Amino acid sequence: MDFTLNEEQNAIRATCRDFAEQEIKPIAEELDATGKFPYELIQKMGALGLLGLPFPEEYGGAGADFLSYCLAIEEISRGDVSVGITMEAHTSLGATPFYLFGNEKQKRCYLEPLARGEQLWAFGLTEPEAGSDSGGTQTRAILEDGHWHINGAKNFITNAGTDMTGGVTITAVTGTRSDGRNEITNIIVPKGTPGYEIGKPYKKMGWKASDTRPLSFEDCMVPAENILGQRGDGFKQFMQILDAGRVAIAALSVGLAQACLDEALKYAQDRHQFGQPISKFQAVQFKLADMDMEIELARLMYYKAAWLHMQGKPYTREASMAKLFASETAKRAADQAVQIHGGYGFMDEFPVSRYWRSVKVNEIGEGTSEVQRMVIAKLLGC
Ligand SMILES: Cc1cc2nc3c(=O)[nH]c(=O)nc-3n(C[C@H](O)[C@H](O)[C@H](O)COP(=O)(O)OP(=O)(O)OC[C@H]3O[C@@H](n4cnc5c(N)ncnc54)[C@H](O)[C@@H]3O)c2cc1C
Known part of the structure; x- marks a missing residue:
């Protein structure tokens, strides 16, 4: 190896x-x-x-x-x-x-x-009434006169409203499958299409400089050719998109966790109490050592998931594990980084306060921690 x-x-x-x-x-x-x-x-x-x-x-x-x-x-x-x-x-x-x-x-x-x-582009899966249950999409698209007529709403969509954004690809129900479930198709909606409204950016706890918006579609019309792949392939497609996305989110979490360790180590070496740097206290050292160990483990998990993906092997389990473990590692790292900073960690002038606010959403976006555990448990045969 x-x-x-x-x-x-x-x-x-x-x-x-x-x-x-x-x-x-x-x-x-x-x-x-x-x-x-x-x-x-x-x-x-x-x-x-x-x-x-x-x-x-x-x-x-x-x-x-x-x-x-x-x-x-x-x-x-x-x-x-x-x-x-x-x-x-x-x-x-x-x-x-x-x-x-x-x-x-x-x-x-x-x-x-x-x-x-x-240009930037967004992907709109989440809806006000369909989050973790993404197959429960309520946005509908009806094919009539060579156009998809779209009605519905999406929320929390990243990159949807910047000046550089070209558009959004959305999931929409386009019919009913033979097993009675929704037929979902991915539809391309360029920015500026009449009936496509981009809402104001949300006020967020973290990730503040990223663009996150609600979207609505009211008799929004795009040509019939604006679908990705075959009609009805939408669910299969976004499961595939999410597998790879989760590995990338694991990498993002590792980056944030590493930033927490960088700042905590620097601070522990600079800050003196009881006549010595706090990094000399074993209680602080053990926090730093645990952070380093967990970050390395999370990093290896996303390396392995990425490697499996590159080999064309199944990697759904490893992608979910990497995303879950890395996001929870980052949360623990942010928490310990603030603790090592003491009161200063609570002040916005130190980056760890920003890291602590931003880390929470890593356990939510592209599938919550509960959803990752559901994926892993399902693959165990539960
Ligand atoms: C900043 C930000 C950016 C985002 N960007 C995008 C984007 O670009 N595109 C996009 O499509 N979406 C995006 N999302 C949406 C994100 O993927 C969803 O928020 C996430 O999937 C959870 O859906 P929800 O918020 O509706 O929560 P819900 O699904 O309502 O979940 C609420 C709680 O219930 C739990 N839960 C739900 N079902 C179960 C179950 N069966 N068993 C156990 N627990 C369960 C969840 O884990 C969670 O704790 C973004 C979200 C945020 C916050």
């Missing part, structure tokens, strides 16, 4: 680490305080090829492998998790469906500008 990263993976990780240090970390506090979407930063990331990492060069991507993409997500999220989630949602949820299921025309029209970083 060889855990060595190859030259390209190391280079991508180093580029992203450097970019996070130089460009992201210095403005992370301001992004959190203002909640402004970081256009300049995202454009720079696009120019570096970071918004199209896992897509072939012929479609405007960087032609990197999936693990390289996850390494990039880890490093960017170590700089700031709002920026990390913007990159992750754009790549895993926005662009990947076009790459996996789009026809050649759709790849040229939609994937290329996304992979080149000229």
